[in-house]
Amino acid sequence: MTAQSIVDQVSWLKRPQGQDAQADKSLTDTVSAIIERVKREGDAALKDYSQQFDKVVPAQFEVTAEEIDTALREMDPQTRRDSEFAIAQVRRFAEAQLATMLPLEVETLPGVHLGHRIIPVQTVGCYVPGGRYPILSAPVMSIVPATVAGCEQIIACLPPAAHPAMIAVCHLAGAHRIFKIGGAQAIAAMAWGTQSVPAVDKIVGPGNAFVNEAKRQVFGKVGIDALAGPSEIFTVADDSADARIIAADLLAQAEHDVHTRVGLATSSRALAEGTLAEIERQLTTLPTAATAGEAWRRQGEIVVCDSEEQLIAFADYMATEHLQVHTRDPHSTAAKIRNYGSLFIGQNASVVFSDKCCGTNHTLPTMAAARYTGGLWVGAYVKICTHQWIDDKGIAAIAEPAIRQSRTEGMQGHRRAAEIRLRPEALDAITSGLRD
Numbered sequence: 470m471t472a473q474s475i476v477d478q479v480s481w482l483k484r485p486q487g488q489d490a491q492a493d494k495s496l497t498d499t500v501s502a503i504i505e506r507v508k509r510e511g512d513a514a515l516k517d518y519s520q521q522f523d524k525v526v527p528a529q530f531e532v533t534a535e536e537i538d539t540a541l542r543e544m545d546p547q548t549r550r551d552s553e554f555a556i557a558q559v560r561r562f563a564e565a566q567l568a569t570m571l572p573l574e575v576e577t578l579p580g581v582h583l584g585h586r587i588i589p590v591q592t593v594g595c596y597v598p599g600g601r602y603p604i605l606s607a608p609v610m611s612i613v614p615a616t617v618a619g620c621e622q623i624i625a626c627l628p629p630a631a632h633p634a635m636i637a638v639c640h641l642a643g644a645h646r647i648f649k650i651g652g653a654q655a656i657a658a659m660a661w662g663t664q665s666v667p668a669v670d671k672i673v674g675p676g677n678a679f680v681n682e683a684k685r686q687v688f689g690k691v692g693i694d695a696l697a698g699p700s701e702i703f704t705v706a707d708d709s710a711d712a713r714i715i716a717a718d719l720l721a722q723a724e725h726d727v728h729t730r731v732g733l734a735t736s737s738r739a740l741a742e743g744t745l746a747e748i749e750r751q752l753t754t755l756p757t758a759a760t761a762g763e764a765w766r767r768q769g770e771i772v773v774c775d776s777e778e779q780l781i782a783f784a785d786y787m788a789t790e791h792l793q794v795h796t797r798d799p800h801s802t803a804a805k806i807r808n809y810g811s812l813f814i815g816q817n818a819s820v821v822f823s824d825k826c827c828g829t830n831h832t833l834p835t836m837a838a839a840r841y842t843g844g845l846w847v848g849a850y851v852k853i854c855t856h857q858w859i860d861d862k863g864i865a866a867i868a869e870p871a872i873r874q875s876r877t878e879g880m881q882g883h884r885r886a887a888e889i890r891l892r893p894e895a896l897d898a899i900t901s902g903l904r905d
Contacts, residue, residue, distance in 0.1 A: 475779075475782050475783055475786045476786070478774075478775070478779060479734070479772045479773065479774050479775075479779065479783055480772070480773040480774075481770065481771070481772055481773075482738075482741045482742065482745060482771040482772070482773060483745060483769055483770050483771045484770055485730065485732075485767065485768045485769065485770045486767050486768065496678055496679065496682055497682060497686075499653075499679070500653045500679055500682040500683050500686060501686060503518065503652075503653045503654055503657060503679075503683070504653065504656075504657040504660075504661075504683060504686055504687065506518075507654055507657035507658055507661065507663065508657065508661045511658075511662075511663035511664050511665075512530070512663050512664045512665050514654065515530065515650055515654055515658060515663060515665075515666075518652065518654040519629060519650070519651075519654075522651070522652055522654075523628055523629050523630050523651060523652075524630075525629050525630060526629075527629050527649045529665070530648045530649055530650055530665045530666065531646060531647070531648050531649075531665060532636055532646075532647040532648065532649060536636065537636060537637070537640045537647070539633070540633040540634065540636040540637040540640070541637045541640065541641075543633060544633075544634050544637045545634075548605070548634060549637070549641075551605075551826070552605055552609070552634075552637075552638050552641060553641060554826055555605075555606055555609050555825060555826035556609050556613055556641060556642055558826055558827060558828035559609050559610065559613045559614070559826075559828055559830070560613050560616075560617060561828060562828035562829060563613060563614045563617040563618075563846070563847040564617055564847075566846055566847045566848065567617055567618065567847045567848075567851075570587050570847075570848060570851070570853075571587075572584065572585065572586055572587060573585045578863060578866045578867065579862045579863065579866060580859060580860040580861065580862030580863025580864070580865070580866060581857070581859055581863035581866060581867060582857060582858045582859065582860075582863070583855065583856075583857045584855065584856050584857070585853050585854060585855045585856065586853075586854050586856065587851050587852075587853060588851060588852045588854055589618045589619040589620045589621070589850060589851050589852075590615075590618070590620055590670050590671050590692070590850050590851065590852060591620065591621050591622065591670055592620070592621065592622040592623075592624065592667065592668075592669045592670045592671075593615045593620045593622070593623050593624065593669055593670065593671050593672075593673060593850060594624045594625075594626065594659035594660075594669035594671070594672040594673070594691075595608065595611035595612050595615065595623060595624065595625045595626070595639075595644065595672075595673055595674045596611070596625075596626055596627075596655060596656065596659075596672060596673070596674035596675070596676050596680060597611065597625055597626065597627035597631070597635060597639060597674060598627075598628075598674070598675060598676045598677065598680070599627060599628035599630060599631040599632075599635070599651055600677065600726075601725075601726070601760065603631065603632035603634060603635055605634060605635065605638050606824060606825050606826065606831060607635075607674070607675070608625060608627075608635065608638045608639045608642050608644070609638060609642050610674075610830050610831050610832050610845065611625075611673050611674040611832060611845065612625060612639060612642035612643050612644050613642050613643060614830065614845065614846060614847040614849070614850055615643070615673075615850045616642070616643035617847050617850075618847050618850035618851050619851075620850055622645050622646070622667070622669075623643060623644050623645050623646075624644070624645070624646050624647075624648065624659060624666070624667065624669055625639040625644035625646070625647045625648070626647075626648045626649075626650045626651070626655040626658070626659060626666075627639065627647070627648075627649065627650075627651060628649070628650075628651025628652070629649040629650070629651065630651075631649075631651070646667075648665070648666055650666065652676075652677075652679050652680060652683075653679040653680060653682065653683035655680075656672060656676075656680055656683035656684055656687055657683060657687065659672050659691070660672065660687035660690050660691045661687075661690070668691075669691060670691060670692065671691055671692035671693065671694070671849075671850075672684060672687070672691055672692070672693050672694070673693070673694040673832070673845060673849060673850075674694070674832065675697045675832055676697075678698075681696055681697055681698065684696060694832065694845050694849050695832075695834055695838060695842060695844075695845070696836070696838070697832065697833075697834070697835050698728075698835040698836045699725070699726050699728035699729050699730060699768075699835065700722050700725045700726065700729045700730070700790060700791075700835070701722075701729070701730040701731070701789045701790035701791060701810075701835050702718065702719060702722040702729075702730075702731050702732070702789065702790065702791040702792075702793065702820055703731075703732045703733070703734060703784065703787055703789040703791070703792055703793070704718065704719070704732075704733050704734070704735075704792075704793040704794075704795055705733075705734050705735070705780050705781075705783075705784050705792065705793070705794055705795070705796070705802065705806075706733065706734075706735045706736075706737070706740055706794075706795040706796060707735065707736050707737055707740075707777070707780075707795075707796045707797060708735075708736070708737035708739065708740055709795070709796060709797045710735070710737075710740055710795035710796070710816070711795070711816065712740055712743035712744040712746075712747045713747055713751075714795070714816060715733055715740075715744050715747075715793075715795065716744055716747035716748045716750075716751050717751065718793060718819055718820060718821070719731040719732070719733070719744075719748060719765070719769070720748060720751055720752065720755060720761045720765070721819075721820065721821055722791065722820060723760070723761035723762075723764035723765050723769070724755070724757035724760050724761040724764075725760075725764075726760065726764065727760055727763040727764050727767060728764065728767070728768065729764040729768060730764075730768040730770075730789075731764065731765060731768060731769050731770075732769060732770040732771060732772065732787075732789075733770075733771045733772070734771075734772040734773075734774060734780055734783050734784060734787070735771075735772070735773060735774065735780070736773070736774050736775070736776060736777060736779075736780050737773075738773050741771045741772075741773050744771060745771055748765060748769070752765070777796075777802070780802075781802070781805045781806055784806050784808070784809070785806060785807055785808040786808075787808070787837070788808035788809065788834075788837040788838070788839040788840045789809060789810065789835075789837075789839065790809075790810040790811070790833045790834060790835045790839070791809075791810060791811055791813065791820045791823075791833065792806065792809035792810070792811070792812050792813065793813040793818070793819075793820065794806075794812065794813065794814050794815065795815070795816050799814045799815040799816075800814055800815075808837075808839045808840050809839050810833030810834045810835070810838075810839045810843070810844050811823060811829055811830075811831075811833050811844055829844075830844050830845045830846055831844075832844055832845035833845070864890050864891055865891075868887050868888070868890055868891035869891065871883070871884075871887040872884050872887045872888050872891070875887060885899055885900065
């Protein structure tokens with residue numbers, strides 16, 4: 470079934486608006502100019518951009534030990550306990566994930582020994598968004614897996630106006646150094662290094678459109694985790710689902726940003742209509758309705774499907790960041806879906822629990838990237854690097870095929886390098902070309 474045929478077969482009760490391509494072009498140019506200036510001018514550019522975008526220039530970009538102590542001391546005790554609970558949960562799951570990744574050593578043929586090692590990325594830069602809310606779970610999700618992986622240096626960057634508790638959580642999560650730098654300029658600083666900020670090997674963590682575009686532009690100079698667009702949530706449901714719960718979950722994500730994409734795909738028109746009405750009702754009492762309501766008006770969608778097969782096909786077509794399954798047998802339905810950032814099986818598994826503290830990472834693929842990748846996890850902070858060693862028995866098994874293939878390809882240097890191992894007694898003749 471093609472993507473177009475999937476779209477053509479469903480019925481929309483509410484469609485989302487389109488995107489502004491001209492705005493995307495302007496964003497690309499702006500970010501490019503920021504990156505080039507940070508590369509040239511280092512800290513001087515960071516100071517100017519801090520004044521321009523954040524209306525404040527820190528006395529020094531790096532957070533001092535005294536500032537960390539103050540942030541910890543002034544942190545609400547219950548907030549600290551809740552943050553430490555989230556850190557422990559994320560750490561526990563990351564450790565379990567890492568335990569599934571084992572070094573390998575195997576003899577594939579007599580004398581041919583192949584393997585791989587699991588090597589932590591040495592220096593990681595974690596971008597911590599400031600944004601509309603002080604999302605205390607954000608540094609937990611990017612920093613804790615890096616500590617579990619064993620990264621030697623973990624750098625955190627967050628906007629200078631970020632809530633002081635964000636600094637405290639960066640420290641509690643395990644950041645080695647914290648910098649008060651936000652936006653695209655922070656990404657440029659971590660990618661290229663400045664007088665204050667060390668260059669890193671990989672940059673992870675979500676951010677706004679400027680941060681995302683900056684990560685795209687520095688990729689190659691450094692690694693990145695993924696390109697993350699605005700948050701997304703979709704629920705697939707049948708007539709057993711509760712419209713009140715679905716509406717609450719959709720609006721919970723919608724309050725992130727006016728560009729958040731939220732939706733429902735259901736095999737029940739009654740549920741579709743009930744959810745539409747329930748969203749409008751709940752918006753009348755939601756304190757964050759200005760943002761959530763705008764997101765719903767812009768990007769909200771409700772789709773009605775004729776069958777479970779069509780419902781599953783549409784879910785795979787959407788490949789959404791967060792996918793909730795509210796059906797009579799949610800485990801059975803979930804097992805048939807393959808494209809999602811993270812899957813929330815059953816009515817109790819709200820996205821909010823993953824967003825905050827249950828232990829799975831909330832940094833997930835958006836913009837249908839779930840077709841080919843999963844979310845941020847401890848494996849993003851390690852490299853799986855292969856090795857091989859071959860004894861004389863192994864040379865007897867693999868040299869002749871390598872020699873023949875190299876000769877067929879016309880790669881005589883390759884042929885020589887293989888033949889030297891097979892017939893070392895003829896080394897002089899081989900290297901002088903007498904055996905060609």
